[in-house]
Amino acid sequence: MPMITGEEYKRRIDAMQTEVWLDGKKVEGAISTHPAFKGVIQTQSELYDMQNERKESMTFLSDTTGERVGMSYLIPKTKTDLENRRKMIQQWASHSGGLMGRSPDYMNTVLASFAASIDILKGKPNCFPERLVQFYEYACQKDLSFTHTFVNPQSNRSKLAYLEEDVTNARIVKRMEEGLVIKGAKLLATQGGMTDEILVFSAPGAKENSHSYCFSIPSDTPGLKFICRESFVNEDSPLSSKFEEMDTIVIFDDVLVPWERVFLHDNICAANDLYIKGKFVPFTLHQIASRQVVKTEFILGVADQIVETINIGEYQHIQSKMSEIVKGLETLKALLQYSEAEAELDPSGVMVPARGPLYVAINQFQELYPRFTEIIQLLGASGLISIPKESNFSTQVGKEIDHYLMGAECRGKERVALFRMAWDLTMSSFGSRQTLYERFFFGDPVRISQTIYQFYDRTSSYKLVEDLVNRKS
Ligand SMILES: Cc1cc2nc3c(=O)[nH]c(=O)nc-3n(C[C@H](O)[C@H](O)[C@H](O)COP(=O)(O)OP(=O)(O)OC[C@H]3O[C@@H](n4cnc5c(N)ncnc54)[C@H](O)[C@@H]3O)c2cc1C
Structure with a gap:
């Protein structure tokens, strides 16, 4: 059954061993009960329930499986599809007054847009469009939730920064039989630690091949750390108690990305095109x-x-x-x-x-x-x-x-x-x-x-x- 319920979302996130750090301490136990996360995780679970309750307007029948899939995964073929997408997105947004920028439709849309842009990757070195499509289908089937990160840390934004040795940015440090090894950091991932997966790609403008990639890995992949800012939850406040989406710094400590999850690597041109010319x-x-x-x-x-x-x-x-x-x-x-x-x-x-x-x-x-x-x-x-x-x-x-x-x-x-x-x-x-x-x-x-x-x-x-x-x- 592709569409999950709110309870299934919570159960899945709680079962993961995601490494989340808040105020210098590792978040232990079920993250959905942690004071900094429980409100927003509850709200997110209500969104999944809403999708189940309003199947007609919030889901579509998958061409590949014939099963109902969340509308935010839809790759539109007609103007009516686009309109239906908008209406679905706005139903979810209404639940938080539009205050949850990263309700699951945001990243589902991103993944669908990448899957709809595979022509850009076809026949290019180190590009794997078929893996991207397979992963998109898998995400639809599991109704996966995502966070993402693409901007490099804000240490030096000068035009001449590339002349300095890179000591912070997440980059490919090894290409092995099992996959790529990533080391370094990325600026931010909103909702880091409370999603099934993290989609990682390089922002346009990478200067070295090792900085160009696109992949997705489970949030609890060994070596992956999410470092939270201070929590803004105030139990007595009507909005932060429900909609406070944590922002996290993402650290890759020699993270192994298996090949089946690598959609492109070591190709600056393809990474730029996927972002700029794709959908x-x-x-x-x-x-x-x-x-x-x-x-x-x-x-x-x-x-x-x-x-x-x-x-x-x-x-x-x-x-x-x-x-x-x-x-x-x-x-x-x-x-x-x-x-x-x-x-x-x-x-x-x-x-x-x-x-x-x-x-x-x-x-x-x-x-x-x-x-x-x-x-x-x-x-x-x-x-x-x-x-x-x-x-x-x-x-x-x-x-x-x-x-x-x-x-x-x-x-x-x-x-x-x-x-x-x-x-x-x-x-x-x-x-x-x-x-x-x-x-x-x-x-x-x-x-x-x-x-x-x-x-x-x-x-x-x-x-x-x-x-x-x-x-x-
Ligand atoms: C609340 C929040 C949540 C976010 N969530 C995510 C997330 O989930 N995933 C993710 O990947 N990213 C996320 N971002 C990051 C977001 O994409 C960046 O903040 C944005 O791209 C700007 O980059 P920066 O913050 O590094 O600012 P900078 O690029 O460091 O800019 C700082 C200042 O310098 C100026 N500046 C720097 N370079 C230039 C230039 N070349 N030309 C002109 N002016 C320049 C800017 O105008 C600005 O005034 C989030 C950001 C915020 C604030």
């Missing part, structure tokens, strides 16, 4: 924009409730700030649907969303999201800090705070619950990390806007000007 970018951006639409709807809802609760909707600048969120939302929705309307069937029969509008959507969101969090702060003002924990309402001072913290038409307890959520969304360590995430997780906004500049087809604009300049009368 990774359009499909992943389509998943991201679908989630970000839901997240913006959630932000709008929180802002709207703040406005109503303290009755500030009559002020012109409040209306204008609310309109800013609405304009962002409508722009994102339009770009997303435009990418589907302009999707094209590629020679291998895959329906690929247009990448131009999607690149604009994500680059726009990197600026919009910090502004949205600022708007929530500007609307909420001191309300975002007058937020005693819920437990206070059942103490000796409970009656007083319920009275003195009342809203225009609600009791203090209700008002504080809303403002506490708004604080957790935009100001707590969880909320600040959300902002950093939206700014950077798919790449540096500066370089994404450079990419838009480099690839945007300006021929018709150029010609418009040329025609007018040369018009005689």
Whole structure:
């Protein structure tokens, strides 16, 4: 049975011997019961259950096995497939208000996009497209969950850094009969330690062959370590207690990657092409924009409730700030649907969303999201800090705070619950990390806007000007 339940997901993750380090200590025992992970693992398990409950809209019938597989693994062949993918992604996103950037659909989409790009690897040295397809089918059958890592550690970002000896980046150190041996580190893997597998590939720009690879291994492969940042879980906070996706540094201590899991190695050109020319970018951006639409709807809802609760909707600048969120939302929705309307069937029969509008959507969101969090702060003002924990309402001072913290038409307890959520969304360590995430997780906004500049087809604009300049009368 390809689709797993939430319980199966938890059982599988708990049974693994994944090496996860938090605050200098190794996480021992069932990770799904650990305070830093239990909330998000519970939420992730609810997503798997939802997929079982809504088979019609969240799964598809596999061509290879005839069995039902999660829709986020679907390689779309038609525009309707693309639309169905979007709707499925948005159902999952709605469960967390879009706050879980790495719900399983993110990486399922990445793997499906690689499997849909095998033409790029065919016939190239050290490339194994058939293994990639086999692995994709295996992942569909097992409903595997993934984390991933591709950026190298941030030790030296100078253009001349390549002149220095490489002492940090994960690289191939041996090519053996059993497989490749990897040593070094990668910058980050969100959800590291709470997935079945980790997909590892090299970001474009590798300068040495040993830095170019693409492979997937179980999270508990010997020698693989996930080092966590500090946990941002606060049991009393409505969002971090459920959606705090841990970020981890990934260390490869002579990790053996068996050949059947190596999709490419020692081929800089193929690694770059798989990332840049393959379907990774359009499909992943389509998943991201679908989630970000839901997240913006959630932000709008929180802002709207703040406005109503303290009755500030009559002020012109409040209306204008609310309109800013609405304009962002409508722009994102339009770009997303435009990418589907302009999707094209590629020679291998895959329906690929247009990448131009999607690149604009994500680059726009990197600026919009910090502004949205600022708007929530500007609307909420001191309300975002007058937020005693819920437990206070059942103490000796409970009656007083319920009275003195009342809203225009609600009791203090209700008002504080809303403002506490708004604080957790935009100001707590969880909320600040959300902002950093939206700014950077798919790449540096500066370089994404450079990419838009480099690839945007300006021929018709150029010609418009040329025609007018040369018009005689
Ligand atoms: C919360 C979070 C979660 C993440 N999760 C994952 C994950 O799960 N897996 C994963 O692989 N990655 C993940 N990332 C990493 C993400 O892909 C990177 O943060 C992103 O690509 C930017 O790289 P960097 O952080 O190394 O920034 P840098 O590249 O080090 O940039 C730092 C600063 O220097 C500037 N700069 C550096 N180089 C240049 C240049 N060549 N030209 C112009 N300006 C430059 C940048 O504009 C920026 O201002 C995550 C990031 C965050 C913040």
